[in-house]
Amino acid sequence: MKNLFLVSIISVLFLQSCSQEAWLSGTLNLKGGGDWKPMVYLVYPEKFEAVAQSFVGKVLDSAQVDENGRFEFKGNPAFQEPVLLEIVVQKLGEKYPNRLLNKNPETDNYFPLIYNPDNHLTIDADIAHFQSSFSIKEPSPKNEAMLELRDLRLTAFKKYLEGQQDGSGADEDLLERESNQYGYRKELIDFSDTSEELMPAMVALRWASPEGDYERVAELAYAQSRKWNNVYPEHPWAKELASIVSKENLPILIGNTIPDLQLPIKDNGTVNLKEILEENKLTLLDVWASWCAPCRVENRNVLVPLWEKFNTEGFQIMAYGLESSEKAWNNAIEKDGAHRWLHASHLQGDQNPFMETLRLKTIPANFLLNEEGDVLAKNLHGQDLMDFVNDYMSSP
Known part of the structure; x- marks a missing residue:
C-alpha cells in the first residue's frame, strides 16, 4: 500500500x-x-x-x-x-x-x-x-525599447568604431579615435535621454562604457543621473548611477568653476592659477606630456598659431605636463616651440596632485577658462579648438 x-x-x-x-x-x-x-x-x-x-x-x-x-x-x-x-x-x-x-x-x-x-x-x-x-x-514596450537600443548600438558601432577594433593605428591618430569613441557613446546616451523606459536607458548607459568610465562623457552621464533620479528617486540602480557619476567622481564639468590651483612652474617657483586667469580674457589649461604624440602635434600645429595670434589680446596657455624627466620635458617644450607660454609640472608622472584635484586620468585634456575660472568648454582639439578660441577672442 x-x-x-x-x-x-x-x-x-x-x-x-x-x-x-x-x-x-x-x-x-x-x-x-x-x-x-x-x-x-x-x-x-x-x-x-x-x-x-x-x-x-x-x-x-x-x-x-x-x-x-x-x-x-x-x-x-x-x-x-x-x-x-x-x-x-x-x-x-x-x-x-x-x-x-x-x-x-x-x-x-x-x-x-x-x-x-x-x-x-x-x-x-x-x-x-x-x-x-x-x-x-510580440515584445512588450520595454523589450521593444531594448531591441531599438540594440539596433542603434549596431548602427553607431559601424559608423564610428568598426574600423578601429584591431587596436592598431598610429599614436597621432589618437584624437581621431577618441572623437569616434565620443560619437559612439553620445548616441547611446542620447537614447537614454529620450527613453521613457528605465531599464533600457540603464543598459544604454552601460553600453556607453562597459568599464564604467565616464570621464570623457562626464556632462552627458551626469545629466542622465539627474534625470533618472528625478523620475525614479527610490530605484537602487538610479541611486547607484548617481553615486558613480557624482561631481565628486567626475572631472570638473562645463559650467563649474575650477579650483584655485598652486602650480610648480618651470624653472622653479610657483604660480596661482587664479592670478593667471584674472590677467587674461581666455586661458587654455592644457594637460599634456612629452611622450604623448598627439599632444606634441597639437603643440606645433594648433597651440603655437593660436598663441601667436591672440596672446597680445588676452589669450594665455597654462600647460601642465605629466612628466617624470625634467630633461625630456624641457626638450619637448623647445622642440615644439611651446616655450612661448607657461609650463608647470610636479615631475611626478601621472600620479600627481594636479590630476587628483581635477579628477583626471586621461590625456590629452584641456579646459577653456574665463577670468573667473568658469569652465566654458573642455577637451576641444584641432579645428574645434581653433574655432572656439577665434570666436571667443573676437567677441566683445
Missing part, C-alpha cells in the same frame, strides 16, 4: 513538471556555430554596475539546445516584478557561463531583456551572431 501511494505521489509530481509551461523558449540557428556550446544561460545582473559586465552577473539557470535549435526554460525566476535578465551563449571551452563579450555588437554573445512574471517570451537568434540577430515575438 505504501509503495502504491509513493508511486502515485511521484507520478503526480512528474506530470506537474511535464505540464509546467515554459516562461522562455526559442530557437537558435546553429548553422556555422560549430564552436559554440548548445546551451543557453540565464544571467541576472543584480546591480547597475553588473549590467554588460563579465563574471559578475548571477547565473540563474541554463537550458540545453536540441539538434533542431530549440530550447526552453521552465520554472519562472523568483521575481515578483519586472527585472533585467541577460540571455547568454558561450563558445566551446569557456568555463564561465556569465562571461559577456562587448567587442562587437554584430557577434557579442548576450542580449539583455526585461522579464515580466505575467508574460511568456519567445525568442529567435543566430548563435554565432547572437546579439545582432536576437528577436522577440
Whole structure:
C-alpha cells in the first residue's frame, strides 16, 4: 500500500513538471556555430554596475539546445516584478557561463531583456551572431525599447568604431579615435535621454562604457543621473548611477568653476592659477606630456598659431605636463616651440596632485577658462579648438 501511494505521489509530481509551461523558449540557428556550446544561460545582473559586465552577473539557470535549435526554460525566476535578465551563449571551452563579450555588437554573445512574471517570451537568434540577430515575438514596450537600443548600438558601432577594433593605428591618430569613441557613446546616451523606459536607458548607459568610465562623457552621464533620479528617486540602480557619476567622481564639468590651483612652474617657483586667469580674457589649461604624440602635434600645429595670434589680446596657455624627466620635458617644450607660454609640472608622472584635484586620468585634456575660472568648454582639439578660441577672442 505504501509503495502504491509513493508511486502515485511521484507520478503526480512528474506530470506537474511535464505540464509546467515554459516562461522562455526559442530557437537558435546553429548553422556555422560549430564552436559554440548548445546551451543557453540565464544571467541576472543584480546591480547597475553588473549590467554588460563579465563574471559578475548571477547565473540563474541554463537550458540545453536540441539538434533542431530549440530550447526552453521552465520554472519562472523568483521575481515578483519586472527585472533585467541577460540571455547568454558561450563558445566551446569557456568555463564561465556569465562571461559577456562587448567587442562587437554584430557577434557579442548576450542580449539583455526585461522579464515580466505575467508574460511568456519567445525568442529567435543566430548563435554565432547572437546579439545582432536576437528577436522577440510580440515584445512588450520595454523589450521593444531594448531591441531599438540594440539596433542603434549596431548602427553607431559601424559608423564610428568598426574600423578601429584591431587596436592598431598610429599614436597621432589618437584624437581621431577618441572623437569616434565620443560619437559612439553620445548616441547611446542620447537614447537614454529620450527613453521613457528605465531599464533600457540603464543598459544604454552601460553600453556607453562597459568599464564604467565616464570621464570623457562626464556632462552627458551626469545629466542622465539627474534625470533618472528625478523620475525614479527610490530605484537602487538610479541611486547607484548617481553615486558613480557624482561631481565628486567626475572631472570638473562645463559650467563649474575650477579650483584655485598652486602650480610648480618651470624653472622653479610657483604660480596661482587664479592670478593667471584674472590677467587674461581666455586661458587654455592644457594637460599634456612629452611622450604623448598627439599632444606634441597639437603643440606645433594648433597651440603655437593660436598663441601667436591672440596672446597680445588676452589669450594665455597654462600647460601642465605629466612628466617624470625634467630633461625630456624641457626638450619637448623647445622642440615644439611651446616655450612661448607657461609650463608647470610636479615631475611626478601621472600620479600627481594636479590630476587628483581635477579628477583626471586621461590625456590629452584641456579646459577653456574665463577670468573667473568658469569652465566654458573642455577637451576641444584641432579645428574645434581653433574655432572656439577665434570666436571667443573676437567677441566683445
